[in-house]
Amino acid sequence: MNIALLGYGKMGKSIEEIALKRNHIICLKVSEPDDEFNFSECDVAIDFSVPSAAETNIKKALDANIPVISGTTGWLDNYSSIVNYCNVKNGTFLYASNFSLGVNIFFEINKQLSKLMSGHKDYSVSIEEIHHTQKLDAPSGTAISLAEQIIENTDYDGWVLQNATKDKITIEAIRIEGVPGTHEISYDSEIDSIQIKHTAHSRKGFALGAVIAAEWIKDKKGIFTMKDVLNIG
Structure with a gap:
């Protein structure tokens, strides 16, 4: 080809x-x-x-x-x-916001977890993404895709970069030299926390x-x- x-x-x-x-x-x-x-x-x-x-x-x-x-x-x-x-x-x-086979499986896990968590209002959700310093956009397309999946299955009505609000998912974008891409979703309550995470080791x-x-x-x-x-x- x-x-x-x-x-x-x-x-x-x-x-x-x-x-x-x-x-x-x-x-x-x-x-x-x-x-x-x-x-x-x-x-x-x-x-x-x-x-x-x-x-x-x-x-x-x-x-x-x-x-x-x-x-x-x-x-x-x-x-x-x-x-x-x-x-x-x-x-x-x-x-595709991300062509990694692992990330696309991660998308499916994220979607299912958001459905499970949709009725538990004591938990707030946030997303952290870490990429190399040469990445031009923030947040990453993958982080946006993850947020949109959660929004489809919960009462959140959008996402925001860095600044937390009650009705929107907070995405924190961090830039560190040499990091191919890490994405973590956290559900936090006063009692406990649940996290899922994908870490890319290379491009x-x-x-x-x-x-x-x-x-x-x-x-x-x-x-x-x-x-x-x-x-x-």
């Missing part, structure tokens, strides 16, 4: 390493948001660029009738417009999941998520 890498930073390089080991070809590498490129030799595109470039990259792939998966976060205010654009183009698009888990998603999505049409790739739910 010929893969286009839209974004050739640390994640792009990790994806390249794993893709080559799985006998794929990297047919295109886009390093800068304003680079000119075409998809004439590509079967699928993987976007791990920057928030300001993601929407343009995705649309270019859809214009070329190339399936595209994106793991870029920080642009999701425009997600619905990309879904509409993909449908108009009869294209193929998959977005390889994210990169492997992205390549697996690219392998899965080739020759398909529509809008997908990692739940489709992993046959979850």
Whole structure:
């Protein structure tokens, strides 16, 4: 399979390493948001660029009738417009806030725990996420996804960054050099606390999941998520 890498930073390089080991070809590498490129030799595109470039990259792939998966976060205010654009183009698009297979299992655990805790009003919930200092957005897309799952199953009506309020989930975003990604959800009461946590040890888990998603999505049409790739739910 010929893969286009839209974004050739640390994640792009990790994806390249794993893709080559799985006998794929990297047919295109886009390093800068304003680079000119075409998809004439590509079967699928993987976007791990920057928030300001993601929407343009995705649309270019859809214009070329190339399936595209994106793991870029920080642009999701425009997600619905990309879904509409993909449908108009009869294209193929998959977005995931996190491609790690472990994190996607963690999502399911988080969803089930939030359902169990929904009737226990003595517990307040908070989320802590820790990432490397080069991460451009805060909170992480994964933390937002976790918060949205909890909101769907509880009385919380939104989330806030850092500043605690009664009706919103507090997300604390911490930046420490060299940390690939840690997410912890805590339910706290006066009596006890319940925590679930996922810790990434390297970028390889994210990169492997992205390549697996690219392998899965080739020759398909529509809008997908990692739940489709992993046959979850």
